[in-house]
Amino acid sequence: DQQVKQNSPSLSVQEGRISILNCDYTNSMFDYFLWYKKYPAEGPTFLISISSIKDKNEDGRFTVFLNKSAKHLSLHIVPSQPGDSAVYFCAARMKTSYDKVIFGPGTSLSVIP
Amino acid sequence: GAVVSQHPSWVICKSGTSVKIECRSLDFQATTMFWYRQFPKQSLMLMATSNEGSKATYEQGVEKDKFLINHASLTLSTLTVTSAHPEDSSFYICSAQEPNQPQHFGDGTRLSIL
Numbered sequence: 001d002q003q004v005k006q007n008s009p010s011l012s013v014q015e016g017r018i019s020i021l022n023c024d025y026t027n028s029m030f031d032y033f034l035w036y037k038k039y040p041a042e043g044p045t046f047l048i049s050i051s052s053i054k055d056k057n058e059d060g061r062f063t064v065f066l067n068k069s070a071k072h073l074s075l076h077i078v079p080s081q082p083g084d085s086a087v088y089f090c091a092a093r094m095k096t097s098y099d100k101v102i103f104g105p106g107t108s109l110s111v112i113p
Numbered sequence: 114g115a116v117v118s119q120h121p122s123w124v125i126c127k128s129g130t131s132v133k134i135e136c137r138s139l140d141f142q143a144t145t146m147f148w149y150r151q152f153p154k155q156s157l158m159l160m161a162t163s164n165e166g167s168k169a170t171y172e173q174g175v176e177k178d179k180f181l182i183n184h185a186s187l188t189l190s191t192l193t194v195t196s197a198h199p200e201d202s203s204f205y206i207c208s209a210q211e212p213n214q215p216q217h218f219g220d221g222t223r224l225s226i227l
Contacts, residue, residue, distance in 0.1 A: 034215055043119070043206050043218030044157070089156065099145065101216060105156040 003027045004092050004104040012110045019077040021107050023090030026071065030092040034101065035064060035075045038087045047088075048075070080111045116140050117209045119219025127227055128199060134192045134222045136207030143209030146190035147216060148182060151204045163190055197226045 005024045013019045023033075031052045036044035050057040050064045050073065057064050063076045077084055090104040116139040124132055136146060145164050149157040163169040163184035171177050179201075181193040190209075194201055202225050208216035 036218075041221065041223070043117070043208070043220045046215045046217065049215060099210065099216075100159065100162065101147075102159075103157045 002105070003030075004090055004102050006088075006090055006104040006107045008107050009105070010108040010110070012112060013080045015082055015111055015113050016079045019075075019080045019084065019109055019111065021075040021077075021088050021090070021109065023073045023075075023104055024071055025073075025092050027092070027094065027102075028071070029094050030102075031095045032093040033064070033066060033073050034091040034093070035062075036089045036091060036103075037084075038089060038106070044089055077109075080109075082111045082113050085109055085111050115214075115217040117143075117207065117217045117219040119207050119222055121222060122220060123223045123225075125225045125227065126197065129196055132194045132197055132224060134194075134205055134207070134224075136190045136192070136209065136219050138188045138209040138217075141209075141211050142187035143190075144187065144212055145210045146184055147208045147210070148180070148190075148192050149206045149208070151206060151221075157206060160192075194224065197224070199226045202226045 003026050034049040035047040037047050038044040048059050048062045048064050050066050055066050066073045087106045087108045089106045091101045093101045118137045120135045148160045151157050160175045161169045161171045163182050165184050165187050169182040184190040206221040208218045210216045
């Protein structure tokens, strides 16, 4: 049972345009959401996060939007750059004694020059 | 800041041997460390969570005796794959975390069992 879903396995975007990566979750107990970026044969790199009490968080070219009622979040990258090409994982944290994080299956983003 | 070093990055060994993977937080004290496994084109699957000085908490379906985790200090955790077999071949990734901060990941270890 997948608690964090990323329904698009891949996405292609032209350089300079906006990339929108989507994520849906099922567990209302998640209190914190994160996006990670991963290049092949490397570990994920933290990008941006959002608390469940907010609906938007912005950091440079990256903005994360959270719609709690729809259990949906999205990552916007604008403008997209070729170096943004990577796999993006959406992750959700459930507040336990160990801050357990559940990862989605990832979306592979290709930014075409 | 927040650098996590994982070693080795790649290991090939014969079936039946044990393999130890180290995970170190280089510039912060990690109260919690996590071990993940990733199959090709799939997401990261949490195997276990460890707090310094206490026993690891394993996820359902992960064999404790197969995957031994030690978190002896605030900067080091080790994962030992005991009596490894070809089905244990995978990409193993650790992460380390300070309280109330995001997890920071190592670069992973590709384990190939012949």
